[in-house]
Amino acid sequence: MDTVTATPTPAADPFDPADPADPAGASVIAVRGLTKRYGDTQAVAGIDFDVRKGEVFGLLGPNGAGKTTTVEILEGLRTPDDGHVRVLGVDVAKQPDALKPRIGVSLQTAALYPKLTVTEVIDLFRSFYSASRSTAELIDALELGERRHAQTSVLSGGQRQRLAVALALVNDPELVFLDEPTTGLDPAARRSLWDLVLGMKAQGRTVLLTTHYMEEAEILCDRLAIMDHGRILEMGTVDELVSKRFQERAVRFDATTAVTVPELQALPAVRSVKDEGEMLVYTTDVGATIGALLALAESRDVELGNLAIRRATLEDVFLDLTGRALRD
Amino acid sequence: MQALIALTIANIKSYLRDRAALFWTLAFPLIFIFMFGFIFQGGGSGGSLTIAWADADGSPASTQLRDAFAGQETIELRETTEDDALALMRAGEVDTVIVVPAGYGETVAAGGSGSGSGPATIRVYTDPSRQALAGTVYQAVGAVLGVVNLGGQAPLVVPDPQTIATENLNFISYFVPSMLGLSVMQVGLFAAIPLVADREKLILKRLAATPLRRWQLVGSNVLMRLLIASTQAVIIVAVGALVFDVQISGSIAFTAVFVVLGSLAFLALGYVVASFARTEDAANGMTSVIQFPMMFLSGTFFPIDQMPDALQTVARAIPLTYLSDALRQVMVGGAPFAPLWLCAAVLSVWLIGGYAIASMKFRWQ
Numbered sequence: 001m002d003t004v005t006a007t008p009t010p011a012a013d014p015f016d017p018a019d020p021a022d023p024a025g026a027s028v029i030a031v032r033g034l035t036k037r038y039g040d041t042q043a044v045a046g047i048d049f050d051v052r053k054g055e056v057f058g059l060l061g062p063n064g065a066g067k068t069t070t071v072e073i074l075e076g077l078r079t080p081d082d083g084h085v086r087v088l089g090v091d092v093a094k095q096p097d098a099l100k101p102r103i104g105v106s107l108q109t110a111a112l113y114p115k116l117t118v119t120e121v122i123d124l125f126r127s128f129y130s131a132s133r134s135t136a137e138l139i140d141a142l143e144l145g146e147r148r149h150a151q152t153s154v155l156s157g158g159q160r161q162r163l164a165v166a167l168a169l170v171n172d173p174e175l176v177f178l179d180e181p182t183t184g185l186d187p188a189a190r191r192s193l194w195d196l197v198l199g200m201k202a203q204g205r206t207v208l209l210t211t212h213y214m215e216e217a218e219i220l221c222d223r224l225a226i227m228d229h230g231r232i233l234e235m236g237t238v239d240e241l242v243s244k245r246f247q248e249r250a251v252r253f254d255a256t257t258a259v260t261v262p263e264l265q266a267l268p269a270v271r272s273v274k275d276e277g278e279m280l281v282y283t284t285d286v287g288a289t290i291g292a293l294l295a296l297a298e299s300r301d302v303e304l305g306n307l308a309i310r311r312a313t314l315e316d317v318f319l320d321l322t323g324r325a326l327r328d
Numbered sequence: 329m330q331a332l333i334a335l336t337i338a339n340i341k342s343y344l345r346d347r348a349a350l351f352w353t354l355a356f357p358l359i360f361i362f363m364f365g366f367i368f369q370g371g372g373s374g375g376s377l378t379i380a381w382a383d384a385d386g387s388p389a390s391t392q393l394r395d396a397f398a399g400q401e402t403i404e405l406r407e408t409t410e411d412d413a414l415a416l417m418r419a420g421e422v423d424t425v426i427v428v429p430a431g432y433g434e435t436v437a438a439g440g441s442g443s444g445s446g447p448a449t450i451r452v453y454t455d456p457s458r459q460a461l462a463g464t465v466y467q468a469v470g471a472v473l474g475v476v477n478l479g480g481q482a483p484l485v486v487p488d489p490q491t492i493a494t495e496n497l498n499f500i501s502y503f504v505p506s507m508l509g510l511s512v513m514q515v516g517l518f519a520a521i522p523l524v525a526d527r528e529k530l531i532l533k534r535l536a537a538t539p540l541r542r543w544q545l546v547g548s549n550v551l552m553r554l555l556i557a558s559t560q561a562v563i564i565v566a567v568g569a570l571v572f573d574v575q576i577s578g579s580i581a582f583t584a585v586f587v588v589l590g591s592l593a594f595l596a597l598g599y600v601v602a603s604f605a606r607t608e609d610a611a612n613g614m615t616s617v618i619q620f621p622m623m624f625l626s627g628t629f630f631p632i633d634q635m636p637d638a639l640q641t642v643a644r645a646i647p648l649t650y651l652s653d654a655l656r657q658v659m660v661g662g663a664p665f666a667p668l669w670l671c672a673a674v675l676s677v678w679l680i681g682g683y684a685i686a687s688m689k690f691r692w693q
Binding site for chain 2: 075076077097100101103105107109111112113114115116120121123124125127128129151167
């Protein structure tokens, strides 16, 4: 296993303190040239990123983008084929055991002993760490009080996720990994989990989360990396990502056969048009475009359904980067 | 250590709350014991005694003694030679053998006239592993001789106690250690199912993200299974002894050694199953495929020497044969199929082989 990642020249320290991306090794997570392949599938194709102390960093991308593989390598659960990973100053490939007491982990699927109660599972995980928070405190913090004596197999999806997060916080970790923490949850449960993540940030913890929900990434993440096919396509704050690509705004309406994409592209100030079930017209001058659009619609005697004007979102960024929608 | 204990307790709680697992490992052997115990309870003891009678004297006195025994309502006599009588007893066909030695008549006559050197003796054979039956035998012999001796100054005839190991234990005595072997097998083999389920549910992966070490995980699993096997051994032995009057004549320490050795060997087999089964369902299937042939070919329900030759060959290869055989030997003094050292060696080979395969093939995630 170790022979795979032999570094040809020992002098080439990928974590050079002079590295502008990681001055003096200040990053909580530093990833350089990370590569992982499963058979013919290139799960992670050479990515670099840094996570700074105290921020919520998101890996955003569709299923199969390589997010989970990346996170599991950072957690010490998988060995990379190539590249370097340093988490909390620890070289994960060399000393995974030095890292584990200091991180909290919530896997993509809440992995819980089905026959144990909430209290019992928390107590069990506490026994794995030399220092831990009290069970009562965790149960209160995660609002599991009413279910403390329920076996985990009868918990709702939201309760299971909250318990999984409680287990990630048992050792009072500096760094928390949350892999798809809200997948499959109803909106209320999702909001309650978002509050938990924002709470972690307020407590000064660093959080790395993966998601394929734009809204979640926009609300929670200080910075994020958009991943697809094992690569990072773009990285930055939500504002940076959006404004870098879209100075313009989007005019949207329900797709109709009455107006065609080439016709829309010919309208004044239009930069681009996307037909994704809804019609998206990106424009640098909303007034000019919408006036012409309405005139066009009137000439065809159609009404544009759900006409709206909005700022570009991460969804638009993703669409622009990959040519397809993230949702579904 | 704290983590090891906590994980063991968590495993035991999970186990106790899993009714299917409880049924197979705890209730199932007991149901079998009760079922077969009640069906076969009448056999052997239960009031009447069958005595193989070997008269090497042939005198009027010996005939008179025979008639005294035959006159008892609860005694059935089968007259034969001493060798044949002992063979019958070894085969479990009769409860005891009484041999009237040559010269009995003369000794009795001499004793009756006051000129003898002592009482005449008859040899009474019992199996020490069947204490209850031996008691019944001596009670009956004592009752008959009491009449013969007629309360004289010195007894004319006294029993000369002899012991013999019988091959066929009464059924329940044979069955209880066999069921203990069977349940030890299940405790070990069935460890595969929750382990595969934990892997499938990503619990093993989640544990890998904590400081818990793999040796602690395996250790707690072994510890928990040993505790279950020991609990079960106590229950089965207690039910056998208290409900069905099975005499545990052998060594408790040796019994414990084989329960532990057997548990570890079958646990190794369980880990092999867990190494090849990808899903809980697959583990269930593989466990059944292994357990049922073992159950029926290991001499648990029928002695191995009554099986067809081809099946005997299979029986000789499977570990449960040796575990149950060893348990019968050390608990109730059953006739050996293989010497104890060989039983221990075979189980050790399965144990080492199983752990070697599992340690190479087991996937944690």
